[in-house]
Amino acid sequence: MPQVNVIRWRDGEGWIILAGSSAESTEEALDIAAQALGQNRLHEPVAYVWAAGDEDSADRHLDLLEDLGAPTGFLVDILTQDDETIRRQVEEAGMVILGDGPDVERLRSALQGAASEGIAAVHDRGGVILGLGAGAAVLGSIVNGGGRGLGWIEGAAIIPRHEDAGQSQRLRALLGEYPDAIGLGIGSDSALALGPDGQVEPWGAGRITVALGRDVR
Numbered sequence: 001m002p003q004v005n006v007i008r009w010r011d012g013e014g015w016i017i018l019a020g021s022s023a024e025s026t027e028e029a030l031d032i033a034a035q036a037l038g039q040n041r042l043h044e045p046v047a048y049v050w051a052a053g054d055e056d057s058a059d060r061h062l063d064l065l066e067d068l069g070a071p072t073g074f075l076v077d078i079l080t081q082d083d084e085t086i087r088r089q090v091e092e093a094g095m096v097i098l099g100d101g102p103d104v105e106r107l108r109s110a111l112q113g114a115a116s117e118g119i120a121a122v123h124d125r126g127g128v129i130l131g132l133g134a135g136a137a138v139l140g141s142i143v144n145g146g147g148r149g150l151g152w153i154e155g156a157a158i159i160p161r162h163e164d165a166g167q168s169q170r171l172r173a174l175l176g177e178y179p180d181a182i183g184l185g186i187g188s189d190s191a192l193a194l195g196p197d198g199q200v201e202p203w204g205a206g207r208i209t210v211a212l213g214r215d216v217r
Helices: 027-038 055-067 083-091 104-111 114-124 165-177
Strands: 016-019 046-049 073-076 095-098 128-132 140-142 153-160 182-186 190-194 200-204 208-212
Touching: 016 027, 016 153, 016 182, 016 200, 027 055, 027 128, 027 190, 027 200, 046 055, 046 083, 055 073, 073 083, 083 114, 095 114, 104 114, 114 128, 153 165, 165 182, 165 208, 182 190
Parallel strands: 016 128, 046 073, 046 095, 095 128, 140 153, 153 182
Antiparallel strands: 016 190, 182 208, 190 200
């Protein structure tokens, strides 16, 4: 696993981008989306996993990304499709977006198995994995509510929209419960981009908070 200071992430040829939200109309969010698209060196379609939210919102977001120059995009329904279809659809992509929404637990649960295997295959061969809000949170090891995430950011609790007082308190609570964890608080207008050669880049407004569980009192 590549590591910079306390942050360790999944080894692979692609980028992992943790964005605080999908507030796609803001200047910072558009900048983050454009930078993420610029890392899609495979020039293959965008697969949009919308299980944390709803299909209509994801479809609108795909339209906006196409306006920014994204290649053809399609929605992936990991809630109802069979494993073979999910894996095939995801592996066709050069960029996978894990969309935002209120139901992080539904996304976390649905990602187990074929979906996560397909996403890993994309990352292994150099594709971009963009987590938005809830989609960023599930890439950590610890998800708010006590569930286990995909663990792509080792030992991390990732809290999006960290500028919100409630979200900040959730991060402190998780770190109090898991003192060996690291906390990554990511602002709504910000993203943390992790590259295959140890790159660690703050994007957008750059509002990233890193906290250690053992320092929480």
